[in-house]
Amino acid sequence: MxxxxxxxxxxxxxxxxxxxxxxxxxxxxxxxxxxxxxxxxxxxxxxxxxxxxxxxxxxxxxxxxxxxxxxxxxEPARSAARYELRIGDNHHHVVCTLCGAVDDVDCVVGEAPCLVPSPGSGFLVQSAEVTFWGLCPDCRAAEVDAAP
Structure with missing residues (x-):
């Protein structure tokens, strides 16, 4: 939020x-x-x-x-650091592999930290960060338009 x-x-x-x-x-x-x-x-x-x-x-x-x-x-891979005001929740991000557009994705499953690491690491997980990669709607439309 x-x-x-x-x-x-x-x-x-x-x-x-x-x-x-x-x-x-x-x-x-x-x-x-x-x-x-x-x-x-x-x-x-x-x-x-x-x-x-x-x-x-x-x-x-x-x-x-x-x-x-x-x-x-x-800090999505292959991208400059980005900043947002949405804090205090455990949301994730989706990044377009063509244009670099970034959007929010609400927590995938469950409550924070959303993901549970395999036991034995000894870490106390406080948050999880997931980045999804794909094509944004504009790049998808452009690919469809460019298709033969």
């Missing part, structure tokens, strides 16, 4: 013990508009309204928001 979809960004920051800054608010708003965005994509959305912001500053803000539990960072 996206806990921050309707919450005022300033309230979210204060509740996490962070200072309210224009950059932090802009990042939250950018991720409300487009989830699973890379740092470059967030920077592209934020920089027109905050022209003095640098890409390095975006990485610092994204790191602070992730560390405070406001954002979740995901």
């Amino acid at each position: 996206d806990l921050h979809a309707t919450t005022d960004p300033a309230e979210t920051l204060r509740a996490a013990g962070l200072r309210v800054t224009a950059q932090r608010i802009a990042v939250i708003e950018a991720l409300r508009q487009r989830s699973h965005a890379t740092a470059d994509e967030v920077f592209a959305r934020v920089s027109p309204s905050l022209p003095d912001t640098s890409l390095q500053a975006m990485y610092v803000v994204l790191s602070a928001l992730t560390g405070a539990g406001i954002l979740r960072r995901i």
Whole structure:
């Protein structure tokens, strides 16, 4: 569940013990508009309204928001890290193998951590991360259109 979809960004920051800054608010708003965005994509959305912001500053803000539990960072294989506001649940992701689009997949089976590792590892599993790979609807349609 996206806990921050309707919450005022300033309230979210204060509740996490962070200072309210224009950059932090802009990042939250950018991720409300487009989830699973890379740092470059967030920077592209934020920089027109905050022209003095640098890409390095975006990485610092994204790191602070992730560390405070406001954002979740995901790292699909062969992809730049992506950020989302949907936290606090054990959802997974599906990634398009052609265009790289990412979408959420609710927990596959059961409650968190959804998957139970084989016994004997000695680990206390706190969460599970599953990435599904396939073709998004747009790429599937394009393949059908391109078929002879």
